Amino acid sequence: MTRTARLVATLDAPLPGPDVTPATVLRLRGGRTALVQRGDHEVVVQPLDDAFRPVERIRIPAPWTHRFGTCAVSPDADVVVFAGTHALRAVDPGGATLWEIRHGCWGCPEAHGSFEEYATDRRHRYPEGGSAGFSVDGSLLWAHIRGPLAEGGERDAQPVDEWLLLTPEDGRVLARVDARSAAAGSDHVPHPDPCRMGLSIGEGQDGAPMRWGRWDGERLAVEYFEGLDLALLDVSPSGAHFMTVSHDQDTLALYDTAAGTQVGEWDVEERVPRHPDAGPGDDEVWPAWDWAGGFVDDATMVAGTVWQDEEWGEGRHWLVTRDTPRPEPLVYPAPVTSSPAGLGPGHWYTYSEDHRTLSVWTLGPR
Numbered sequence: 272m273t274r275t276a277r278l279v280a281t282l283d284a285p286l287p288g289p290d291v292t293p294a295t296v297l298r299l300r301g302g303r304t305a306l307v308q309r310g311d312h313e314v315v316v317q318p319l320d321d322a323f324r325p326v327e328r329i330r331i332p333a334p335w336t337h338r339f340g341t342c343a344v345s346p347d348a349d350v351v352v353f354a355g356t357h358a359l360r361a362v363d364p365g366g367a368t369l370w371e372i373r374h375g376c377w378g379c380p381e382a383h384g385s386f387e388e389y390a391t392d393r394r395h396r397y398p399e400g401g402s403a404g405f406s407v408d409g410s411l412l413w414a415h416i417r418g419p420l421a422e423g424g425e426r427d428a429q430p431v432d433e434w435l436l437l438t439p440e441d442g443r444v445l446a447r448v449d450a451r452s453a454a455a456g457s458d459h460v461p462h463p464d465p466c467r468m469g470l471s472i473g474e475g476q477d478g479a480p481m482r483w484g485r486w487d488g489e490r491l492a493v494e495y496f497e498g499l500d501l502a503l504l505d506v507s508p509s510g511a512h513f514m515t516v517s518h519d520q521d522t523l524a525l526y527d528t529a530a531g532t533q534v535g536e537w538d539v540e541e542r543v544p545r546h547p548d549a550g551p552g553d554d555e556v557w558p559a560w561d562w563a564g565g566f567v568d569d570a571t572m573v574a575g576t577v578w579q580d581e582e583w584g585e586g587r588h589w590l591v592t593r594d595t596p597r598p599e600p601l602v603y604p605a606p607v608t609s610s611p612a613g614l615g616p617g618h619w620y621t622y623s624e625d626h627r628t629l630s631v632w633t634l635g636p637r
Contacts (some may be wrong), residue, residue: 273600274476274590275635279618280323282629285307285315292337293626296614300346300409304615306629307344307538311336316348332366335386339395343403343412343459350439352412354403356395357383359414361442370442374433377401380610382421401432404459405439405469411486412439413468415450415457434470436491446491452480452524460503463510471503479518484533491587494531505565505572505613520559524572525593536594542597543576548584557583567615567634573619574598575610586610590634603632 284294286308294308299318306317306325316329332352333342340355352361352371356377361369376383378398389395401415404412418433434449452472460469461542470482481501483494506528508515515524525535537543540557549556557579564574570592577586588611589598607630609622618632 273602274637276588276601276632278604279631279633282306282319282323282325282631284627284629285317285328285445286313287627290337291418293622296612296620296629297344297348298346298407298615299348302615303320305344305348309337314342314344316344318348322327329364331362331364334360334362334366334368335390336420339386339390339398339403340400341456343405345405345439346409348409350409352380352403352405352439354414354416355386355620356389356398356400357386359406359437359442360439361439372437372442372444375417375419377417378431388604395470399455400457401454402457402459404461404470406465406468407461407463408465409439411445411464411468412437413459413470413484415454415470415472418456420444420447423546427572432472433461434491434493436484436485436486446486448484448491449493450480450482452482453477458503460506462506463508466557467510467528469503469506469513473502474620481515483528496531500563506564507566507569508616509569511569514564514566514574516560516562516574518580520562521626523560523564523572523591525572531626537591537598539576546583546587547579550583558587561610563610563612565611565619565621567613568616573601573611573613577608577610 292309294306297305297307304319314331317325342353344351355501358373360371377400378395403414414435418431432452432454434448434450436446454472455475457472466486468484472480478500480494480501482501486490490521501515504514513526523537527534543558558576559579561575561578572591575588580586588601591598607621608624611619614620616635620629
């Protein structure tokens, strides 16, 4: 059985040109969404109405170019936190600095007082990095950094990745823990409960450690999922479950959030057929799950095998539910060229090949 995808909207990325990051979707307070895109000199936030039509545009000056870190926008779009190579910096929509916290450098063993100290240094051309993420109500900020903090003394011979919990309005550190990772990059995945947050860490070829944090008002408790290399993709709209893909891209899995236990898994070799255009000499090559996907609703996930499928032809997307042993193929009215990404209840989105447009999809009738 196959399911049909129905096009809901096609959105232009807010920033034209090649030297920008792909636009992503931000969930604003009150259930609205916005496109967020980073250029070298600014971050553009493009709120959307209920029909996914652009209604306004906010431009926030950036303190450094986009290859020197990531950024997080608050649910009210009134604060942007730049997770940079040497510091966390929070700015208002006018670009004024609200606060800054310096930390160990992601690009070298030295500590820096400003971006200008290393902006033209070849050693910092391709730094590793962390990330920041707001809770769904904007009351908490989570940040994955390279330690130590500026007041933490000399940097150790072996740097420590730290996970911080902060107050967004003034950058006060509420808690800090050892992330137990050696990150090349990371992403925060929020939970509907403002006191919970997921952290997906990439270590390149070495692994993909995942962390799950919970704040009780006094202590930050972290589930480390020791021994598992999992890319955290999304949390269900209710928060009851989250979905992962193994670092080797063999297994898509569904976890119970409260218990931290796996409640479903789909091995790609057992559950996904070979690409129909694969030749007779490709018998030893199987599809692989993409490190991307999301929830369409609490019962349904969308995932892709695009990365491996493109070796033979058009990439494929799949619908997966806990009670369906085999993923259902998704059929589109026109070819899609990217992996799917979760958007919220009833929808998901894909990118055009040049990342200059996003297509919003929903399920058509059976």
